[in-house]
Amino acid sequence: MKPNGKTYFKNLKCRECNRLYPKEALHVCEFDFGPLEAAYDYEAIRKDLTHSALESRPYSMWRYRELLPIDGEPTVGTQVGFTPLVRADRLAERLGVRELWVKNDSVNYPTLSFKDRVVSVALSRARELGFEVVACASTGNLANSVAANAAAAGLTSYVLIPCDLEQGKVLASLVYGTQVIGIKGAYDLVNRLCSEIAGKYGWGFVNVNLRPYYAEGSKTLGFEILEQLGWRIPQHTVVCMASGSLLTKIHKAYKEASLIGLVKETPFVIHGAQATGCAPISSAFKRGTDIIKPVSQPNTIAKSLAIGTPADGYYAIHTMRNTGGSCEDCSDDEIIEGIQLLAECEGIFSETAGGVTVACTKKLIENGSIPRDESIAICITGNGLKTQEAILGKCGEPRIISPSLREFDDRIGRELQRTPHLST
Ligand SMILES: *Cc1c(COP(=O)(O)O)cnc(C)c1O
Numbered sequence: 001m002k003p004n005g006k007t008y009f010k011n012l013k014c015r016e017c018n019r020l021y022p023k024e025a026l027h028v029c030e031f032d033f034g035p036l037e038a039a040y041d042y043e044a045i046r047k048d049l050t051h052s053a054l055e056s057r058p059y060s061m062w063r064y065r066e067l068l069p070i071d072g073e074p075t076v077g078t079q080v081g082f083t084p085l086v087r088a089d090r091l092a093e094r095l096g097v098r099e100l101w102v103k104n105d106s107v108n109y110p111t112l113s114f115k116d117r118v119v120s121v122a123l124s125r126a127r128e129l130g131f132e133v134v135a136c137a138s139t140g141n142l143a144n145s146v147a148a149n150a151a152a153a154g155l156t157s158y159v160l161i162p163c164d165l166e167q168g169k170v171l172a173s174l175v176y177g178t179q180v181i182g183i184k185g186a187y188d189l190v191n192r193l194c195s196e197i198a199g200k201y202g203w204g205f206v207n208v209n210l211r212p213y214y215a216e217g218s219k220t221l222g223f224e225i226l227e228q229l230g231w232r233i234p235q236h237t238v239v240c241m242a243s244g245s246l247l248t249k250i251h252k253a254y255k256e257a258s259l260i261g262l263v264k265e266t267p268f269v270i271h272g273a274q275a276t277g278c279a280p281i282s283s284a285f286k287r288g289t290d291i292i293k294p295v296s297q298p299n300t301i302a303k304s305l306a307i308g309t310p311a312d313g314y315y316a317i318h319t320m321r322n323t324g325g326s327c328e329d330c331s332d333d334e335i336i337e338g339i340q341l342l343a344e345c346e347g348i349f350s351e352t353a354g355g356v357t358v359a360c361t362k363k364l365i366e367n368g369s370i371p372r373d374e375s376i377a378i379c380i381t382g383n384g385l386k387t388q389e390a391i392l393g394k395c396g397e398p399r400i401i402s403p404s405l406r407e408f409d410d411r412i413g414r415e416l417q418r419t420p421h422l423s424t
């Protein structure tokens with residue numbers, strides 16, 4: 001899929017001072033500690049990544065291969081991506097808006113969250129760089145994806161998580177035979193430990209020393225939204241935030257697609273969403289600053305978003321402000337309502353992070369940050385089957401009856417008579 005062995009990916013580059021770095025397992029600038037980011041030859045990409053070139057390519061995230069930071073062909077996660085973009089008319093009606101789309105990464109292959117995108121890139125690059133052991137610091141979904149994709153690629157993996165994650169997330173790492181290390185402490189402590197291990201053991205940590213590669217994978221979610229809308233940029237995009245990386249990369253995707261001529265550059269706005277119980281980015285945004293106060297004790301059911309010191313929070317704030325966007329956060333009860341609203345309107349069972357996105361979208365509409373007659377895309381990033389305990393006992397119980405028609409008539413049939421439109 002990479003035509004004629006060309007390399008479109010040129011360097012790593014510091015986001016602060018633009019110094020160039022070689023394409024190795026590096027992630028911070030040694031002069032100013034700015035994050036390193038992939039840099040490309042956009043002139044060459046403009047010629048090769050065209051609408052007609054895309055027509056013949058398989059429907060996976062790798063159709064945008066020229067804009068991803070590897071040298072050869074992808075070798076890990078080649079089937080990831082191209083999840084449905086659902087026109088959500090019933091949810092739109094409930095929220096009182098005209099045009100609403102749900103990008104449904106809760107059914108991403110293979111581990112049911114958008115993290116398969118970032119891991120696919122990070123592990124393909126890890127192999128090119130010669131790593132034999134791969135690892136991550138995770139709030140759950142990243143661990144699942146590293147475990148599964150490393151297993152399929154025959155790589156040894158270690159995943160480090162806070163020890164109090166949801167059972168579904170822990171089990172969905174263990175099953176792949178990965179080494180799961182539960183840390184007695186919040187995510188920030190897990191992450192700090194991982195930096196130390198990376199230095200000492202020389203492992204490829206997808207979101208530490210391989211972070212520039214990992215982060216670029218998130219752009220594909222943005223490219224897909226544009227393509228699935230018929231090459232159009234939605235006027236508003238709502239993204240839930242943990243480190244804030246996904247939000248900044250959706251912005252980068254829209255910009256790159258405009259730059260290389262895949263889409264006409266039209267105004268767009270990016271909004272962020274967090275859980276109030278761990279809202280370092282949202283609270284800085286609301287205070288009108290870009291200085292983030294760490295949250296040392298996250299307290300929310302949205303555990304996948306519970307990062308107290310968000311690595312890309314500063315850039316996420318600037319992305320929201322520069323596009324004219326806004327930021328909201330929501331309580332645990334609102335998260336549960338958001339999960340239920342999406343499920344009842346669209347038949348999509350999201351994890352807690354998606355509940356955050358829906359609940360905050362509702363607030364952004366109600367407070368006028370999103371005008372009701374403009375196009376909106378919201379990102380649903382993980383699957384509800386992995387966070388079942390969050391809604392356990394909140395959706396009612398099945399009614400248990402004997403296998404008897406008489407009992408059915410008595411208990412259920414009678415209700416139908418009271419609501420005539422349901423009886424046959
Ligand atoms: C990791 C994650 C996010 C956010 O990721 P960042 O890029 O760190 O902001 C959103 N939703 C889910 C379900 C996640 O697992």
Ligand SMILES: [Zn+2]
Nearest residue numbers: 014017029034
């Ligand atoms: Zn620098």
